Amino acid sequence: DAKTTQPPSMDCAEGRAANLPCNHSTISGNEYVYWYRQIHSQGPQYIIHGLKNNETNEMASLIITEDRKSSTLILPHATLRDTAVYYCIVRAGTSSVSGNTPLVFGKGTRLSVIA
Amino acid sequence: NAGVMQNPRHLVRRRGQEARLRCSPMKGHSHVYWYRQLPEEGLKFMVYLQKENIIDESGMPKERFSAEFPKEGPSILRIQQVVRGDSAAYFCASSPRDRLYEQYFGPGTRLTVT
Numbered sequence: 001d002a003k004t005t006q007p008p009s010m011d012c013a014e015g016r017a018a019n020l021p022c023n024h025s026t027i028s029g030n031e032y033v034y035w036y037r038q039i040h041s042q043g044p045q046y047i048i049h050g051l052k053n054n055e056t057n058e059m060a061s062l063i064i065t066e067d068r069k070s071s072t073l074i075l076p077h078a079t080l081r082d083t084a085v086y087y088c089i090v091r092a093g094t095s096s097v098s099g100n101t102p103l104v105f106g107k108g109t110r111l112s113v114i115a
Numbered sequence: 116n117a118g119v120m121q122n123p124r125h126l127v128r129r130r131g132q133e134a135r136l137r138c139s140p141m142k143g144h145s146h147v148y149w150y151r152q153l154p155e156e157g158l159k160f161m162v163y164l165q166k167e168n169i170i171d172e173s174g175m176p177k178e179r180f181s182a183e184f185p186k187e188g189p190s191i192l193r194i195q196q197v198v199r200g201d202s203a204a205y206f207c208a209s210s211p212r213d214r215l216y217e218q219y220f221g222p223g224t225r226l227t228v229t
Contacts, residue, residue, distance in 0.1 A: 032216070043119070043206050043220030044158065087157070091216075102148060102160035102171065103218060 003090040009110040018075040022088030025069040037084040119221035134194040140209030147190045148208040
């Protein structure tokens with residue numbers, strides 16, 4: 001079972017920031033927060049992951065609260081092509097030894113970017 | 116660098132037939148995962164393989180399903196004696212050895228059992 005809770009759906013105006021929340025109150029010390037998204041009928045796409053520090057890459061930013069019980073994925077300037085289901089996943093480790101556990105997908109948040 | 120390739124993209128089988136789904140990981144990736152997505156549901160892990168080894172098959176149904184990743188060639192997910200409940204999208208993902216935290220997914224094979 002997924003260890004995360006996400007709102008089922010959200011809307012965002014094109015060009016605005018999309019802030020997708022995720023609760024993971026039972027996260028343990030060695031577990032990372034991962035975000036993937038699935039555009040309709042395609043395979044999921046890796047977005048970003050983090051442990052406790054905020055992370056940023058070319059796709060998004062990840063803000064993790066100090067107690068690590070929740071996080072927010074930020075798409076700074078949402079476009080229509082960002083319409084997708086976004087999955088927040090908690091998973092142990094990133095090393096070659098422990099980072100090979102399967103991803104456990106929940107129901108995710110269906111983000112609709114509106115023109 | 117080509118992405119993860121899966122074929123066929125669409126497969127129709129009658130009940131009782133066998134389905135063979137193929138996955139070619141990205142170049143240099145030696146770790147392969149199979150996931151299944153039933154209609155209107157999230158993805159469920161099935162099996163994790165490295166070359167010639169099954170590492171974790173905890174998500175595989177006990178009967179009719181098997182997977183392999185030979186030394187040469189693609190990974191194969193085989194479903195014997197398919198039933199209507201096997202109709203789903205089957206996704207393959209691969210990871211590079213030095214970045215196991217990133218899984219790159221293929222476009223999926225949509226299996227329809229009639």
